[in-house]
Amino acid sequence: MSAVPMRSESGRRYVLANWKMHKGQTEAEAWARTVAQHLKPRPDVTVVVLPPFTALAAAARALGGGVELGAQDTYPGTSGAVTGGVGTDQLRDLGVRYVLVGHSERRRLVGEDDSWVSRKVQAVLAAGMVPVVCVGEDAEERGEGRADGVVRRQVAQAVESVPAASLARIVWAYEPVWAIGSGNPATPDQAAEAASTLRSALRSRFGAEADNHPAPVLYGGSVDPDNVAQYAGAPGLDGALVGGASLDPDAFVRLVERVAP
Numbered sequence: 001m002s003a004v005p006m007r008s009e010s011g012r013r014y015v016l017a018n019w020k021m022h023k024g025q026t027e028a029e030a031w032a033r034t035v036a037q038h039l040k041p042r043p044d045v046t047v048v049v050l051p052p053f054t055a056l057a058a059a060a061r062a063l064g065g066g067v068e069l070g071a072q073d074t075y076p077g078t079s080g081a082v083t084g085g086v087g088t089d090q091l092r093d094l095g096v097r098y099v100l101v102g103h104s105e106r107r108r109l110v111g112e113d114d115s116w117v118s119r120k121v122q123a124v125l126a127a128g129m130v131p132v133v134c135v136g137e138d139a140e141e142r143g144e145g146r147a148d149g150v151v152r153r154q155v156a157q158a159v160e161s162v163p164a165a166s167l168a169r170i171v172w173a174y175e176p177v178w179a180i181g182s183g184n185p186a187t188p189d190q191a192a193e194a195a196s197t198l199r200s201a202l203r204s205r206f207g208a209e210a211d212n213h214p215a216p217v218l219y220g221g222s223v224d225p226d227n228v229a230q231y232a233g234a235p236g237l238d239g240a241l242v243g244g245a246s247l248d249p250d251a252f253v254r255l256v257e258r259v260a261p
């Protein structure tokens with residue numbers, strides 16, 4: 001394992017707003033309009049909003065140039081006979097560039113397992129979009145000293161069928177389950193250590209290729225405007241995946257402004 005914490009090769013930061021199951025069309029459009037008005041251009045930060053499927057189009061209509069569109073999930077296929085499904089063709093049609101895969105709420109509440117995550121990663125890559133793959137242990141796993149093993153397993157399974165050439169197109173998010181929505185974020189050291197474990201798992205799978213394209217690793221779990229700078233600029237971390245604190249547009253603008261250059 002490298003002693004020097006790595007960052008993604010560009011030094012680019014990412015801030016993602018994960019609305020989860022919040023906001024209808026009117027609120028989505030209002031959020032996008034407010035952020036477009038107040039967010040000062042940050043060429044060094046990629047800002048992405050992830051509305052629910054039903055509000056993607058409304059948000060897209062009002063988004064300014066400084067914010068990209070993402071989805072919280074996808075069916076692992078383009079289109080077809082999948083009742084209730086939303087496929088990658090439909091996401092691309094709306095202008096989606098980023099797709100969350102394997103968020104712990106989907107793993108736990110909807111029963112998505114590692115093989116489902118692996119299929120989604122492949123589908124998003126095949127569609128030319130960027131998968132943002134979420135990994136992270138729960139409180140019990142951390143308490144039993146199994147956090148590293150969980151992260152390693154989730155990473156290994158997610159990229160099982162991914163060719164090395166696609167590695168540079170994946171963004172990762174370390175989101176310990178115990179930190180999500182709890183007001184109890186991981187410390188920057190814990191997050192950086194998990195990011196290092198994650199990169200080490202990629203090295204085990206891809207060898208030198210993983211070092212040629214250091215993976216961007218974001219931290220998520222109770223990030224807010226007051227603590228974001230600790231994660232989005234810390235050694236080994238490339239940004240933040242923000243849930244609750246992204247819902248208010250003014251607070252979110254403040255949060256992005258606090259990401260160190």
Ligand code: PGA
Nearest residue numbers: 180181221222242243244
């Ligand atoms: P939180 O959620 O910021 O509300 O903790 C983060 C996430 O689940 O992506």
